[in-house]
Amino acid sequence: MRWSQAFIPTLRDDPAGAEAVSHRLLVRAGFIRQLAAGHYSMLPLGQRTRLKIENIIREEMNRIGGQEVVLPTLHPAEIWKRSGRYELMGDNLFKMVDRKGVEHVMGMTEEELFAIVASELTSYRQLPQIWYQIHTKYRDEPRPKAGLLRVREFTMKDSYTLDIDEAGLDVGFEKHRQAYLAIFRRLGLDVTPVDASSGGMGGSESVEFMVRSDAGEDWVVTCPNCDYSANLEKAVSRVADVDDGERAPSPERLATPGIRTIAALAEAHPDVASPERQLKTLVYVVDGELTLAVVRGDHDLQEQKLLDATGAAEARPAQPEEVKEALGALPGSLGAVGVSGIPIYVDEALRGRYNMVTGANEDDWHLTGVDPERDFGEFTWADLRAVAAGEPCIACGSPLEMWKGIEVGHIFKLGTKYSIAFDAYVLDEEGESHPIVMGSYGIGVERNMAAVVETHHDERGIVWPVSVAPYEVVVTVLRADEEAAAAAGEDLYRRFIEAGVEVLLDDRLERPGVKFADAELIGIPWRVTVGPRGIEAGTVEVTERATMETREVPLDEVVATVAAAVEAAR
RNA sequence: CGGGACGUGGCGCAGUUUGGUAGCGCGCAGCGUUCGGGACGCUGAGGUCGUGGGUUCAAAUCCCGCCGUCCCGACCA
CATH class of the missing domain: 3.30.930.10 (Bira Bifunctional Protein; Domain 2)
Structure with missing residues (x-):
């Protein structure tokens, strides 16, 4: 072309x-x-x-x-x-x-x-x-x-x-x-x-x-x-064991006026409510049905996992009004203890845990000494939490990236x-x-x-691999208005075609800078530069786009040389 | 859908605050000079200012509606 x-x-x-x-x-x-x-x-x-x-x-x-x-x-x-x-x-x-x-x-x-x-x-x-x-x-x-x-x-x-x-x-x-x-x-x-x-x-x-x-x-x-x-x-990742201390015989109410967040609760009661000892109760509407998802206080829910666990197509966080109506309290004081008639999914990381703190479904109140297995009604274990960077690999324990x-x-x-x-x-x-x-x-x-x-570019433009480049070689003719250069360019163009190389002939009457910049922007892997100077010496320049390395090659060798390089990279 | 921004010649933008001649750079066309890293001079073409309505003597500019585009969050190749 x-x-x-x-x-x-x-x-x-x-x-x-x-x-x-x-x-x-x-x-x-x-x-x-x-x-x-x-x-x-x-x-x-x-x-x-x-x-x-x-x-x-x-x-x-x-x-x-x-x-x-x-x-x-x-x-x-x-x-x-x-x-x-x-x-x-x-x-x-x-x-x-x-x-x-x-x-x-x-x-x-x-x-x-x-x-x-x-x-x-x-x-x-x-x-x-x-x-x-x-x-x-x-x-x-x-x-x-x-x-x-x-x-x-x-x-x-x-x-x-x-x-x-x-x-x-x-x-x-x-x-x-x-x-x-x-x-x-x-x-x-x-x-x-x-x-x-x-x-x-x-x-x-x-x-x-x-x-x-x-x-x-x-x-x-x-x-x-x-x-x-x-x-x-x-x-998934490994979760370090948490020491839950002495098992409480049953949940106890804890007055928590004004406390609405995991962090605030942990600060107010560091002895019993550090984040890893809290239950985070999230209310979702899953395919139209109100559903509770419970994860550890310092863990995040992965919504896709909730979808996978429920087999549902879509899930969204419930509106505060929906939450209030279903559980009797607003977010910040929610829990799954005593809840029935609502599907409850509990994260695997909470298996075997006890003495945990959760909302009491009454604003300004929480419960301590909670053991999900013992104190929740009917519920389903599921992997729900999002892994965080740096946690130990499930297979080998190394910090995950x-x-x-x-x-x-x-x-x-x-x-x-x-x-x-x-x-x-x-x-x-x-x-x-x-x-x-x-x-x-x-x-x-x-x-x-x-x-x-995204993975093959530099500040000048695209750097196509030969395999997907729109053209494999661009023959850039400088001074395309001068007969010798133009003829040499035409000749190379024809010979590249004959060699089965996909070649673009830059025969435009543009200044060199424009031609170089365009060739680099569109990312053609190889550039053969034909200029008046080289013509006299019987050489052209070959520039590899990826490295921008340039070398002089005799005019009669360049097609074979570049064709071989292209062939090797296809 | 929620939140934020934007819409002005082909492209990138200014002008909107404070209403009154539509402007700049690039690109484009012609001529000339240039020619190994995005040249220069002269001349020229090109715009319903997203759209509909409203306010006003007068709207790119103010008000309302709509449309479109981009960015951040929920979905997928």
Whole structure:
């Protein structure tokens, strides 16, 4: 491609309001333009990179036996009602009504459709199957943000494994884990696989692939010493024992006028109410039902864990009025002692504890000597608390680290929820009918593109890995108006094409500084600079974008040299 | 949805407090000089000031509604 004919609208200034590095650079470098919040146009460079990412994914999916399909993105709402996700996904689903008054939804992932297609399978002999597609997904995100990192319309590779049993699913899951690691390696992304909650999708084992970045939206907990790693939504750690002293025979009332916080109570009664000896009682509305979540005074609730424990789709803190009505007191004096008719979930870290302090459900009063096991009515133990950085690793005891990550991929075991809902059954060797066991695996293409930029840039612009660069080489012709330089540039351009290298010829009549700055901004891995000076000496300069190291190379060797370097890095 | 900010030529912004001629930089077009790190001179094009209503002799500026965008919190590839 000749730059003079290409549409590469680079900008000198950062776009207003773009915070994330990838957002700023992709817009400035002319890869993307925003249409509306969460909807972006892919300009020529952006589309080239997007296709490269797609093709890497495609190759690795094919390598594990994946078969590519394309299913509709616009679905009868009926299907989503049948799986139950019409309700579950709520406002995140884009919905519309056609001329006949029939409701439709835009696909946000397509377990339903794949199960429907899979219902045509009849025998275990046809299994396993791995099916995938790469196309657009729609999600009515409440808050699109950070350029391509969180949008409402995006390309996803979603794949599904179909197996006769759990053992088969394990194999398909493992194949995907390996394929994903290969994909991210080729994209130049350093990923950490972490244990995760499968959230609204339903399923058991769930692994997210995280790229460390401040632009990330997830907190990841990792152990520097062993291989423990988990999303904060799922992370656990060791909790040091607490000495609860002499066991009190029963709870006793303690007047606590004006005290509303853990800290204030601890200060007023340091002997009995240090934070680790208090019970923090949180009131949530979980899928419309008032629910108590009890954690240690100095621990924080992890809301996703509450969702996982209850199997609910959504949870929000209760309003003070709701709390007052249900428990008779306002936040600051709440407790689970004597509460009935309200589901109570108690954090595992409180197992075996006693002599604890909690609110009495009467403003200005607390209870001491509380033993949850003894003094609570019916309740459920659950892992509810959020791990904090520095706590001991559950596996090896080393202090845990916590960092922000971008979720670039997610694999999880679905089970039979969708195959049962859509009648996807096959017969086994014995002639017995079984629902197909499914796995579901996603990669967000544009999010990966953004993640690459987040981790591959410098103050000059993007530094694409060769594997996803829109062009592998840019031939920068200085003094393109001078015949010798222009001819040399044309000649190199032709020879690079012949060598199978993707080359951009910067034949624009711009000053050198502009050309260098643009080439660096858009991040082409190799620059071959053709200038009048070098032409006379029979040399050109080769600059590697990543290091910005430049060396002189004889004109007749440069194509072979650079082509070899490109080939090695593909 | 809750909280905060913003909306003025293609891009980045000033002007709004105190109502009265719409301005700057970059970019863009033409001519000339320049040419190895975002050149310079001259000339020129380009704006319903997000939108609807209101106040006023007069609104980018004041008031009300709506729309949109960004940032911080609850969701996900």
